[in-house]
Amino acid sequence: TSLNKRAMSCFQTKAYINGEWICSKETFPVKNPANGAVIADVPNLKAEDAQRAIDAAKEAFYSEEWYNMPAKGRAALLKNWSNLIEKNRDEIAALMTAESGKPIAESQGELTYGNSFLDWFAEEARRVYGEIIPSPLANREIMVVKRPIGVAGLITPWNFPLAMITRKAGAAIAAGCTVVMKPSEDTPLTALALTQLAEEAGFPKGVINTITTNKAAPIGNLFCSSPDVAGISFTGSTEVGKLLFKNSADGIKRVSLELGGNAPFIVFSSANLDVASDGAIASKFRNCGQTCVSANRFFVQEDIYDDFMTKLKEKVQALKIGSGDQTGIQIGPLINTMQFNKVKAFVDDAKSKNSEVVLGGNPRKDIGELFFEPTIVANLSKDTKLYNEEVFGPVVSVIKFKTEEEALRLANDTRRGLAGYFFSEDMRQVFRVARKLEVGMIGVNEGLISTAEAPFGGVKESGIGREGSHQGIDEYVDVKYVCLGNL
Numbered sequence: 001t002s003l004n005k006r007a008m009s010c011f012q013t014k015a016y017i018n019g020e021w022i023c024s025k026e027t028f029p030v031k032n033p034a035n036g037a038v039i040a041d042v043p044n045l046k047a048e049d050a051q052r053a054i055d056a057a058k059e060a061f062y063s064e065e066w067y068n069m070p071a072k073g074r075a076a077l078l079k080n081w082s083n084l085i086e087k088n089r090d091e092i093a094a095l096m097t098a099e100s101g102k103p104i105a106e107s108q109g110e111l112t113y114g115n116s117f118l119d120w121f122a123e124e125a126r127r128v129y130g131e132i133i134p135s136p137l138a139n140r141e142i143m144v145v146k147r148p149i150g151v152a153g154l155i156t157p158w159n160f161p162l163a164m165i166t167r168k169a170g171a172a173i174a175a176g177c178t179v180v181m182k183p184s185e186d187t188p189l190t191a192l193a194l195t196q197l198a199e200e201a202g203f204p205k206g207v208i209n210t211i212t213t214n215k216a217a218p219i220g221n222l223f224c225s226s227p228d229v230a231g232i233s234f235t236g237s238t239e240v241g242k243l244l245f246k247n248s249a250d251g252i253k254r255v256s257l258e259l260g261g262n263a264p265f266i267v268f269s270s271a272n273l274d275v276a277s278d279g280a281i282a283s284k285f286r287n288c289g290q291t292c293v294s295a296n297r298f299f300v301q302e303d304i305y306d307d308f309m310t311k312l313k314e315k316v317q318a319l320k321i322g323s324g325d326q327t328g329i330q331i332g333p334l335i336n337t338m339q340f341n342k343v344k345a346f347v348d349d350a351k352s353k354n355s356e357v358v359l360g361g362n363p364r365k366d367i368g369e370l371f372f373e374p375t376i377v378a379n380l381s382k383d384t385k386l387y388n389e390e391v392f393g394p395v396v397s398v399i400k401f402k403t404e405e406e407a408l409r410l411a412n413d414t415r416r417g418l419a420g421y422f423f424s425e426d427m428r429q430v431f432r433v434a435r436k437l438e439v440g441m442i443g444v445n446e447g448l449i450s451t452a453e454a455p456f457g458g459v460k461e462s463g464i465g466r467e468g469s470h471q472g473i474d475e476y477v478d479v480k481y482v483c484l485g486n487l
């Protein structure tokens with residue numbers, strides 16, 4: 001399960017513009033968060049390189065070959081790409097674990113999940129249906145078609161180095177767009193491996209371009225200001241999302257944003273506590289708590305509080321922490337020093353405000369610099385960081401509540417609204433709470449909900465637009481009305 005760079009056929013350390021592999025004088029290192037070792041150096045590209053990629057993507061978009069390619073052709077390319085990723089599954093999973101730190105079982109899981117978007121969008125490519133709408137005039141037809149928007153700029157994070165790329169690029173390509181991808185500086189190698197496999201899959205030059213950099217801002221600015229970038233799809237922090245949204249205003253650009261969440265996880269009295277505690281582990285500890293749909297605030301009804309906490313504690317205690325390339329590990333390192341410091345500061349802040357540390361609460365420097373033990377903190381006061389912000393780490397923050405109304409009020413008392421989870425065996429309560437929870441996605445008696453078939457996205461400040469599902473294509477098409485008159 002360890003990375004063997006030499007044996008790996010898609011270990012790629014160059015960037016990719018217009019069908020060519022690009023070096024640059026300046027490079028930056030990609031490190032393994034489990035031990036700090038440098039895995040590779042990759043090109044540190046600048047805005048002018050991104051401009052060349054945009055030019056190439058524009059030319060490819062209007063090329064005879066791509067512009068007129070039937071959906072079935074794009075579908076076949078996406079399917080080729082997905083087959084090649086599957087064929088290189090073990091190597092890519094090892095690479096993902098090396099650069100992101102996630103346990104190997106989760107990298108394997110991400111490979112399946114991420115690749116399912118290419119399969120799904122290969123199928124959906126042929127179903128980008130228009131409409132014929134009954135006209136109010138006898139001699140007219142109202143025809144509505146969907147056309148690709150053009151070049152899409154895709155900016156992706158480190159927590160799902162593969163899936164965030166396939167979820168965006170799969171939809172964009174299915175729609176007929178061409179793309180410039182800017183993966184996270186923490187995990188560019190998975191993106192480059194995927195790019196190499198895209199080349200092998202037979203995408204025409206310029207359709208897929210991948211630029212690596214550790215100075216994202218100038219390239220983000222270029223994506224926002226360039227009239228040749230028709231749309232931007234971004235997954236990452238709320239702060240950067242807002243910046244991209246603002247900077248795209250001048251060009252009235254299509255912007256699709258998947259930003260931070262602050263997911264409530266509510267356990268009602270009627271819940272099956274075994275199911276609820278399993279759901280808690282699944283939704284909290286995947287990728288060491290570093291997912292935007294991770295449960296962030298646990299609300300537990302008072303009469304089952306002690307029972308739930310006992311079960312939860314047992315399950316958290318059993319989690320195995322260590323380097324992700326070892327079998328059986330469930331908790332890897334945090335991605336970088338910044339995230340590590342943030343998690344530690346949040347827990348220290350709660351400690352200083354008299355919260356109860358039920359379990360854990362400390363770094364595990366004995367394993368490595370970036371490890372933090374699975375932690376449960378209870379009795380949080382409202383002025384703690386854990387209560388108010390997304391921790392993005394292996395910390396369960398628990399708050400006791402009395403009534404359903406109170407739980408809903410607390411859960412909705414945030415400007416974020418990505419995912420939410422609740423556990424209840426009371427059918428009427430299930431429908432009531434599902435209706436009132438202000439989030440884009442809800443897990444009812446379920447901690448893991450994301451799948452290619454369903455729309456992924458948030459409300460409030462958690463984002464705009466949806467990914468996956470047939471809705472995912474809408475981000476990359478314009479609706480065009482054609483009036484056929486004087487018939």
Ligand code: ADP
Pocket residue numbers: 155156157158159182183184185216217218219220221235236237238240241243
């Ligand atoms: P996080 O690291 O918490 O996921 P970021 O928003 O910093 O969140 O990173 C997500 C992606 O956004 C990464 O690819 C990163 O390089 C990129 N990014 C960071 N700052 C900017 C920016 N100013 N413009 C465009 N992209 C950016």
